[in-house]
Amino acid sequence: MSTPEPLACGQTRAADLLVTAASAVVTMDARRRILTNSAIAIRDGRITDVGPEEQLRALYPGVENLDARGGVVTPGLINAHQHLTGDRLARCSIPDRLHPEVAITQWAIPLHASQESEEEELAATMACVEAVRNGVTTIVEAGTVATPDRVAAAVRAVGIRAGLGIWSWDPGEGLHAAPTHQVLERLAHHLDRYPPGGQIEGWVTLIGHDQVSDPLLVRAAAIARRYDARMTLHISSSDRDPAAYRERCGTRPITHFDQLGILGPHLLLAHALHIDEEEMDLLLATDTAVSMSPWAYLRLGQDAAHLARHSQFVSRGGRAALGCDSENAGDQIDILRTTALIAAFLPTDSAASRDVRAPSRAQLAFELATVKGAQAIGRGSDLGSIEPGKQADLVVFDTSHPSWTPMGADLYLQLVWGTDGRSVRDVVVAGQPVVRSGRCTRIDETALAGQVQHRASSLRHRAGIPVDSCRGLCPSPQAHRVNHLPLRSRTPPADSGLQPAQQPAQCCCACPR
Structure with missing residues (x-):
């Protein structure tokens, strides 16, 4: 546990976030310490202090708090x-x-x-x-x-x-x-x-x-x-x-x-x-x-x-x-x-x-x-x-x-x-x-899931991949045609900076052609 530098009576520090009330903090530091009754102070994206919660609350008053009550905190x-x-x-x-x-x-x-x-x-x-x-x-x-x-x-x-x-x-x-x-x-x-x-x-x-x-x-x-x-x-x-x-x-x-x-x-x-x-x-x-x-x-x-x-x-x-x-x-x-x-x-x-x-x-x-x-x-x-x-x-x-x-x-x-x-x-x-x-916190997961589901079906169709692979490896005749397009017709995205390239003209399934 770090020991904050001593401050004059009543002096405080600045922080952006204080993580508090965790049941335990698994530090993974050199001594692999697991701390209790501890808090973590963060400023400008970095950890500034790890110490006793009561002490850090006093050092960082009014700071936004992430309540980790009932949680175990680990490194990412x-x-x-x-x-x-x-x-x-x-x-x-x-x-x-x-x-x-x-x-x-x-x-x-x-x-x-x-x-x-x-x-x-x-x-x-x-x-x-x-x-x-x-x-x-x-x-x-x-x-x-x-x-x-x-x-x-x-x-x-x-x-x-x-x-x-x-x-x-x-x-x-x-x-x-x-x-x-x-x-x-x-x-x-x-x-x-x-x-x-x-x-x-x-x-x-x-x-x-x-x-x-x-x-x-x-x-x-x-x-x-x-x-x-x-x-x-x-x-x-x-x-x-x-x-x-x-x-x-x-x-x-x-x-x-x-x-x-x-x-x-x-x-x-x-x-x-x-x-x-x-x-x-x-x-x-x-x-x-x-x-x-x-x-x-x-x-x-x-x-x-x-x-x-x-x-x-x-x-x-x-x-x-x-x-x-x-x-x-x-x-x-x-x-x-x-x-x-x-x-x-x-x-x-x-x-x-x-x-x-x-x-x-x-x-x-x-x-x-x-x-x-x-x-x-x-x-x-x-x-x-x-x-x-x-x-x-x-x-x-x-x-x-x-x-x-x-x-x-x-x-x-x-x-x-x-x-x-x-x-x-x-x-x-x-x-x-x-x-x-x-x-x-930054993504509308419901909207994302809908977009992904829609584009996933479209991509599988264009790639000649069977949607229902559980019923066997053989895709539809249309999927065969997609997968057997002339090799150089498969082009990378326009904004990729990559060149068109050949691929094996092999069936994407195990059926006889």
């Missing part, structure tokens, strides 16, 4: 890998029995190819609403955005934070593909527009896998370093990437990245699930971070047994964070559900069971969603814990919710194993309440 949660657009408008429509490549190439890609810029903004708005209502205050978009300005508008409207990139790859043919030099120009322009450190900060986002050239990897990393920005790309979510790199380069992906010189603290690798010991050693030696999306590996059948690698990475001190991925890989944006799943794969320790001071698996998992997640995305100095000087990103959990009744003796166990985002009552981002009593 970090979602380090989230696709915000495209298949977000086909929620719970992509069958869960498809091979991952089919789900991506024949469902997700047609949706991204067919969406209009207004739909991209709508999808991102809906995604941010769901995220913040589940306690997520910071999202790293995973790199499949065609119109970043429209997505940035969605992020601002909801009031959360985001690391935002632009769809970037150079495979020759592919959705939004471009020559290497054009991709690099777009990335530099994007970082100029969204410099690091803001509510929306530009990231260097590459599609990754085996779909980016070595020159693009090397020069994109150089851009990230020059701008002091972060970089992310997908790699080794399955055994397909290691096989492709061995064939092309004679070595495994992360070993190849090390040879190229692109590993380092600026880099957040999405997944890195199918890695060997040498690759893990390289990640640790270079302080390269990993975002883990365990629900995706289960949903897509990507050999979740490899989550033991992630457990080892965390246990050895690797920088790691959690993500919820996309609709083809999981239909909820709820990081607390993810903490429970990753906790199940963290190692147990029989010796620790006799040491009450040893952190539980739940605590370790919750760290990945808060303080350690913030460190992994390069924001450890101002996000992830409740301490003076840090950004005032806070979540209030409603302990009257059935999942909190009765409240357990261990709040980490309660947060990770006992509840999920449905018990979030209030959310504050940069000192501004963006969720009150379970509803967004």
Whole structure:
């Protein structure tokens, strides 16, 4: 608990908001203190004091009060890998029995190819609403955005934070593909527009896998370093990437990245699930971070047994964070559900069971969603814990919710194993309440839902996606025609700055043609 500097008798301080009356404050500070009878003072979007409530009420008289009575206050949660657009408008429509490549190439890609810029903004708005209502205050978009300005508008409207990139790859043919030099120009322009450190900060986002050239990897990393920005790309979510790199380069992906010189603290690798010991050693030696999306590996059948690698990475001190991925890989944006799943794969320790001071698996998992997640995305100095000087990103959990009744003796166990985002009552981002009593303060959620439902049906029709996938994979003849339009007729939104690109002319279902 911070100790406010002594003031002369009767002297007071200025603040914009005082969070009071919480049952507990889970600080996630260096000592992982959980405070009672405490309040949090906020000014200019940052925490100024955390201390005894009676003392802070006297120091900050007349300040607007957020009454957290009956609540447990935690830092805002970090979602380090989230696709915000495209298949977000086909929620719970992509069958869960498809091979991952089919789900991506024949469902997700047609949706991204067919969406209009207004739909991209709508999808991102809906995604941010769901995220913040589940306690997520910071999202790293995973790199499949065609119109970043429209997505940035969605992020601002909801009031959360985001690391935002632009769809970037150079495979020759592919959705939004471009020559290497054009991709690099777009990335530099994007970082100029969204410099690091803001509510929306530009990231260097590459599609990754085996779909980016070595020159693009090397020069994109150089851009990230020059701008002091972060970089992310997908790699080794399955055994397909290691096989492709061995064939092309004679070595495994992360070993190849090390040879190229692109590993380092600026880099957040999405997944890195199918890695060997040498690759893990390289990640640790270079302080390269990993975002883990365990629900995706289960949903897509990507050999979740490899989550033991992630457990080892965390246990050895690797920088790691959690993500919820996309609709083809999981239909909820709820990081607390993810903490429970990753906790199940963290190692147990029989010796620790006799040491009450040893952190539980739940605590370790919750760290990945808060303080350690913030460190992994390069924001450890101002996000992830409740301490003076840090950004005032806070979540209030409603302990009257059935999942909190009765409240357990261990709040980490309660947060990770006992509840999920449905018990979030209030959310504050940069000192501004963006969720009150379970509803967004800045968005008309009813109107948004109506718009999303209407545009979702239209998008699925244009993309050739069957609306009723539960009755089989075969869409209507009209949907076949939509999906088999000449490849170059699928054009990106006019305001995206991206070029038309080819897609596989394959049936979007499993029926014979």
